[in-house]
Amino acid sequence: MTRKSSKRYQEAAKQVSEEAVSVQEAVKILKAFPSAKFDESIEVSFQLGIDPKQSAQVVRGTVSLPHGTGKSVKVLVFCRGEAEREAQEAGADYVGADELINKVAGGWTDFDVVVAHPNVMKEISKLGKILGPRGLMPSPKVGTVTQDVGKAVREVKKGKIEFKSDKTGGLHVACGKVSFAEEKLVDNIKIVIKTILDNKPSSAKGTYIHNVAVSTSMGPGVAVNVHTMVEKK
Secondary structure, eight states, X not given: OOSOOOHHHHHHHTTOOSSOBOHHHHHHHHHTXXXXXXXXXXXXXXXXXXXTTSGGGOOEEEEEOTTOOSSOOOEEEEOOTHHHHHHHHHXXXXXXXXXXXXXXXXXXXXXXXXXXXXXXXXXXXXXHHXXXXXXXXXXXXXXXXXXOHHHHHHHHHHTEEEXXXXXXXXXXXXXEETTSOHHHHHHHHHHHHXXXXXXXXXXXXXXXXXXXXXXXXXXXXXXXXXXXXXXXX
């Protein structure tokens, strides 16, 4: 690691051992770190035993966090007609079609999630170069291209988030804030781990999850023992 660690980071690192611990113990360790000047996010990071070059082995999906991420999510909905009213009533931050499409085409990206009605997908396909690299392009696979835009917006606002493995086989999922009660963080982290376990690609061979760690925005990672999460079905 080449980064120059802060004094606070070094103090936090002293509390971390190389031994993987339970989710409950990992959360206790994170909560005991010296506090930052802001409410840090907490993230679960995975190193997966997949071949990221094989599209069939990309791990992608959604997970609904029981206690949300602690972040206020701005949702943009591309739609027309009656669907606009449904999206607005569900709490969407931006709703519309042509005007919003042109605004995004001009480089505007002040939103966190994009939902689209199927009848406008052809028009917003031209936004792929802008939305794609940011992971914002709506997709039927994760429920962000749907006729029921109201339901999609409500789910996102309640804590439904998307995840996708990267080019190195890594996968990172935000799961709350340091200010969350321990039991809420444990609930969120456990559902994320279980969801990733359940999404193992059928073509992936060998060890699926090499390691898992939870960390704060500015702190070191704490290794988690996922074997305790594997339940017999």
